[in-house]
Amino acid sequence: MLAQVKQIIAVASGKGGVGKSTTAVNLALALQAEGKKVGLLDADIYGPSIAMMMGVAEGTRPATADGKSFTPVMANGLETMSMAYLVSDKTPMAWRGPMASGALQQLLEQTDWGELDVLVVDMPPGTGDIQLTLAQKAAVAGAVIVTTPQDIALLDAQKGIEMFTKVKIPVLGIIENMAVHLCSNCGHEDHIFGSGGGEKVAADYSTQLLGSMPLDRSIRERGDSGLPSVAAEPESDIAQRYGSVARQVIEQLAALDDSSGPEIVFD
Incomplete structure (x- = not known):
């Protein structure tokens, strides 16, 4: 039920372990702090982490008004939906690609989203079925690519950019x-993982480096505690950095022609 969602942005990465979910959560909260009505969809079917990072108690289940759609779970003022709300923390999602894609489609289309300015989608790492399903089933306004300065991470980030370009x-x-x-x-x-890599990739693909986040223990601790940095310490340097990213994203979304979704073309 996406009729009331104005714009969708995907937060993606070419590989795991680069802080994509942490970015998605804090970006969503930073967009909310800028006055936007925001939803957060955990599209990582195999490894959902949004529930824990948003402080949602284990065993929380979404309500259903008509038996056909889910009511989003409210967390830190955001409308959220995740596979973690439908299974236990210890349940492995041992599914083939089509099953995971079907689950994403259900979470996306059968959630009773309210009137949202932005729906932030935390994508799984890589460039597989889930990414293509989202591109086919929703008018995604844009994507934010998360990486580290490490060469191997930047290589995978380029693959992610190429995939979004193709669709x-x-x-x-x-x-x-x-x-x-x-x-x-x-x-x-x-600069433990190198320096300047994100800026170079951004230049190579005619996009921009939205922000650089430090390797800071508090970011990890806040995520593990269920109260992310932007919500826990809104005046901190970390929160201000995410706020800067959010404002740049808002500017770009405003510049896009959101009257029609992107044309999906597969080569």
């Missing part, structure tokens, strides 16, 4: 996680 979904920009480590004792900055 005619604009890439709004790149977010670089774990860009620099600031020593808590002496203040020394160390």
Whole structure:
């Protein structure tokens, strides 16, 4: 039930472990802080993490008004939906691609989303069935690519950009996680995973580097505790960085012609 959703953005990565879900959660909260009505869909069918990161208690199940659609679970002011609400934490989703794609379609279309300015979709890593299903079933306004400065992560990020280009979904920009480590004792900055990679990839694909996030323990701790950085410490440097990203995303979404969805073309 997407009729009341104005725009959809996908938060994606070419590989796992780069902080994509952390980015999706904090970006959604930062968009909300900018005055937007925001929903958050966990499209990572095999490894859903949004419920834990948003502080939703294990065993929470979405209500249903008519037996055919789900009512989103409210968390930190966001309308959320995840496969984690339908199975236990220990249930492995041992499904083939078509089954996972069908589950995504149900979560996307059978959730009774309210009047949302933006629906943020936390994608699974990679460029497979789930990504193509979303491109086919929803008018995605744009995608945000998450990476780290590490060469192998940047290589996979490029594959993600290429995939969205093929399905005619604009890439709004790149977010670089774990860009620099600031020593808590002496203040020394160390680019553990390299530097400048995100900016170079953005330039190569005529997009922009939306922001660089430090390798900061508090980001991980806040996510694990169920109260992400933007919600827990809205005045912190971390929250301000996500706020800057959110404002850039809003500017780009406003510039897009949202009167019609992107044309889907498969070569």
